[in-house]
Amino acid sequence: MPTIKIRDTELFYYDSGEVESKQTIVFAHGLLWDHEMFMPQIEHFKRDYRCIAFDFRGQGKSGVTKSGYDMDNLMQDTLALLDQLVDGPVHFVGLSMGGFIGMRLAIHYPERLKSLMLLETTADPEPEENKPRYLKLCFIAKWISIALIVPKTMAIMFSQSFLNDPTKKALKTEYENRLKSLKRWTFTRSVFGVIHREGVYPELGQINTPTLIMVGDEDVATVPAKSERMHQAIKGSQMVTIPKAGHTSSIEQPQFVIDEMQRFLAKRS
Numbered sequence: 001m002p003t004i005k006i007r008d009t010e011l012f013y014y015d016s017g018e019v020e021s022k023q024t025i026v027f028a029h030g031l032l033w034d035h036e037m038f039m040p041q042i043e044h045f046k047r048d049y050r051c052i053a054f055d056f057r058g059q060g061k062s063g064v065t066k067s068g069y070d071m072d073n074l075m076q077d078t079l080a081l082l083d084q085l086v087d088g089p090v091h092f093v094g095l096s097m098g099g100f101i102g103m104r105l106a107i108h109y110p111e112r113l114k115s116l117m118l119l120e121t122t123a124d125p126e127p128e129e130n131k132p133r134y135l136k137l138c139f140i141a142k143w144i145s146i147a148l149i150v151p152k153t154m155a156i157m158f159s160q161s162f163l164n165d166p167t168k169k170a171l172k173t174e175y176e177n178r179l180k181s182l183k184r185w186t187f188t189r190s191v192f193g194v195i196h197r198e199g200v201y202p203e204l205g206q207i208n209t210p211t212l213i214m215v216g217d218e219d220v221a222t223v224p225a226k227s228e229r230m231h232q233a234i235k236g237s238q239m240v241t242i243p244k245a246g247h248t249s250s251i252e253q254p255q256f257v258i259d260e261m262q263r264f265l266a267k268r269s
Helices: 035-045 071-085 097-108 131-143 146-157 166-180 187-195 201-206 224-233 254-266
Strands: 003-006 009-015 024-028 050-054 090-095 113-119 211-216 238-242
Touching: 003 071, 009 035, 009 071, 024 035, 024 097, 035 050, 035 090, 035 254, 050 071, 071 097, 071 187, 090 097, 097 113, 097 187, 097 201, 113 254, 131 146, 131 187, 146 166, 201 224, 211 224, 211 254, 224 238, 238 254
Parallel strands: 024 050, 024 090, 090 113, 113 211, 211 238
Antiparallel strands: 003 009, 009 050
16 A cells, blocks of 8 residues: 655555546545555445545654644644545444544635535534643653553543443453553644544534534533434534444444444445
């Protein structure tokens, strides 16, 4: 899979290639993960859509820079990627941090989107009461050991249903190992960009892009009430609650996410 020069960095991306429909789905991942969190969905949809998924700067296999991790700058990275890879508007899927970018695109660059699918995300800034806890986890990971923060981070990222399911043990171990492999000196830059982000809730009324909102019923990072709040603010949006899922539904309940995306896209293709 290739990298592409974007502004002051290089982004790693996956591109399934052109198909007859000539419609494109772009996948934007959540904090701490990378494009691979969408591989179950990509494997399904690449038969009928061109699927592009990329790693944000400082995450996955993309380049690490000293700055540029705020949400507006990441939106500009995404726009530059679209400029180089895609001709015309796309269906945009954003989970958590990826959703922060998707909403900003729909507000400021609506002509770039055919539809918007938001998973486990919020239009609000990070609650002040969360910041000390997340900053403490970052400090421990950077200066002591990443392994020490894995249990608490997994409990934020995944539902208890997933974590306690014996049939998901191997998958759970895989994502624990992914956390342990984070670059301890640099991943905190992305975390700071997320927890210090500005909210966009007052601007949601400007979104006219067809929008699907999905949220895990056990999400503790962006609780379902935040999705309901977005749903009420985005005209004509649809909202779906995903059973037995937390903050990473594309991995926890991949087929459910595929089915809901399929229903939504069938009306817009």
